[in-house]
Amino acid sequence: MTGLPMPNDPIGVISDILAFDKAVKTALDFAKKDRDTVVIAVTDHGNGGISIGDRATTKTYDEEPLSAFIAPLKKAKLTGEGLSPSLMPTGATLRKSWPLISALPI
Template structure:
């Protein structure tokens, strides 16, 4: 969806449908399983219809949207992976993406593309135009997303996104507050006896800096890494900063500062 690739979107949805089907099949047999399928956010603002269908859209046949997509043999990622280093086979790659018999105008748009990224953008625009599809963005969108659920205690209705996690936790008898207290400790308490500072040179990416008599460890906020002498150590949890500019770390972060791991 980020690449505005309708063929890729269709392929991924079909694969996802197959995967969810396996989960539902298991839940049917098990009788004690809840299945939830949901997106974290919308993406790309796909619309069936574009400027080509402004007039007469009520008489436009479904084939006008579907047939151009059926001609694709590969997704955008698959097709562009076949590009030669000198980009001399643009039209062959376009054909793999369902764009054969290019018009002079389409060829001109493809010719302007000078690298793989520009070729990908050109191909996706050309296919969307042929299939009468529109996209509002290459990024995230803010509409509500569908919630699919099946089985025991399944959630239904309109939910705030964080309530889904709470519903799942309750179903699994997990106390999220207790878990939070176990997984995250306020930095000044976690590193009592050590020097605790915040490097705010990059305001958007502050770093918690902890120094004791053994070592200095840097913990970038919102990341699950600790940096010791330029070497990154991957942790099991991210470092969190709240609205009061307090930092919270995991027990593993404590161990790293103590040089236990």
């Protein structure tokens, strides 16, 4: 996972979690073969309290499979950071421009 909290960027969060899962699987596979290795996996930061949906957005939220909410995010091609160059003037950084980007009406 990255060393920086994400500005509630669901694609960035999902991408990092999938990469983390893959890395943990690799470590566990090694530990099973080695039989003398302990794997400890912990988070290094929070992600801004992000949530994906609730009963206000989907009446049957608590009955829906998790895949109903995650599947559309897996189709995304860019994170907020990946999209930012096309939204910002040359030389700007995401950290400096995020307040401007996140304030744009959609």
